Amino acid sequence: MTDALVLEGITKRFGNFTAVDDFSLRMPAGQVLGFLGPNGAGKTTTLRMVMSIIYPDAGRITVLDHPNAAEVKDRIGYLPEERGLYRKMTVQETLRYFGRLKGLRGPGLRQRVDEYLERIGLADWKRKRVETLSKGMSQKLQFIAAILHQPELVILDEPFSGLDPLNVDMLERLLGDLRRRGTTVVFSTHQMSQAERMCDRIVLINRGRKVIEGTLNEVRARFATHFVMLDGEGDLEALRQLGGVANAQITSGHARLELADGIDPNVVLQAALEKMRIARFEVQRPDLQEIFVKLVSGDGKTPHGADQE
Template sequence: MTETVLSLENVVKRYGGLAAVDGLSFAVARGEIFGFLGPNGAGKTTTLRMILGIIPPTAGRITVLDSISAIPVRHRLGYLPEERGLYRKMRAAETIAYFAHLRGVPARAAKKKAHELLERFGLADFARAKNEALSKGMAQKVQLLATIAHEPELLILDEPFSGLDPINQTTLEALIRDLKAEGRTIIFSTHVMQHAERLCDRFLIIASGRKRFEGDLAAARAAFPPRLLLRTRDPVDPLAAAPGVREIVALGETTDGEREYEIVLERGADPQLVLKAAFEAGIRLSSFERAGASLHDIFVALAGEKEDEQACAMKEAAE
């Protein structure tokens, strides 16, 4: 039976007449990487702060590690806030040890753990460097190591990739995978879909304070209209009349003179009928494949300012 480490039930947070979070419910299982996705201003940070007990909800119930408040179990949690900040004059190893000690690790063990983490992540040479002398990427690594030094069961990362260059983003992705392999449960918020697509076991999409989807990528794709990608030198106009074809989008010309098209199908349509129509029309295809929707496509459909028929269908599938 899957153990739930975090659950929200109809959580609301109002500021005057504004509902920053509006009836939000979801659950996170032990050992999974859970993506908390949404555009800027969607209510992600407000929700994370309610989970951590930094601000109280207006209504609803939050359970963290079997506690109705994060305060009694705070030593089992790790939190990397969106607003970064280190004590500028403190040295890197001292910083990690200090925060570990604050969370209950004995002083000597905290110092040892700090040096072990710096060694493990290639920062041993900077153990005595002052934080003010570190590059932005290194400083962010130090802050993350300070977040995990007490070996939390549940790790909450708010926009952890913000401001990092591609190399440091890749390093952080590897660290998140390592933490999962050690049995940690990880929640991270982001509005960059590539990270979530590569890392998440499941994800939640929130927009305007409301849940738009909760589940895995396969479930989201199943509710998304199927698409076909094909290449040909021939006109594809006859395919517009094929059963189930919703739209044909020209993607451009390839380097070898062919043209590439995307064919959007109605939900439940059979791609083989499109292939049959191509053969009957004498369209010579050099490539024909079914393409699953990217998380970016799904995110735009669900979190865009205007909800279309497709987004409504996906929300119904998630409920």
């Protein structure tokens, strides 16, 4: 198995509204995928289709080499966006119940529940009812419920939303453990900084369509060439006239040039050398936040050259 998850041309409509539109994705096993997009982009709908909770109107999904996630439910862990636990059950009962639903049994299950409770610092709470837990605690509990059976593929829908920095940190550590163990992780978020820290690959979705996909470096590289910065002396104004420069902001001794698509920064550097004495040259590496804002603002159309498999 090389791909843990393959989506081919997935489309889902609710009435007249197309929530997911011809969406394709390949997800190599053992990596962490950030599933990015603004609110309402179709992330949750896509993840629910991956889980076979709802079914696509068109397209094909392959999960862990099976056409239907229902057949491999015990090998997948899922944390839905809307959190929910039985309020009247105790912490321990909750984990044992969900463990049993995932096919775990007997003493092994009990031992593993205790182990995990110890790790997330809820061991003292195991006989307390879920309704007495704080929000952060119950979120941790639910996360553990999703990964208790040590699944090969973990799908987390907005796992960080509503957590304070301490709990974010602890969740990131748990995710790190999963990744080291070789678990494939897909998590959706609209916080770019998180995705930058955690992900091997990202896919950006907007209005149901894929906007961009690739490893973090690939995505950055594709946008990195768009800006170059120059510091130095000479005829800076002349830089405006260089071939391939679409836009320029020039102050004394400093220029920020926006390059047209497909222009090699090296060529621009060479041309600039003839006009000025260069003290500093930098190809700007935009952070994900900028890429996200740039791609999503406007009408959400896929930018030229960004859509490739």
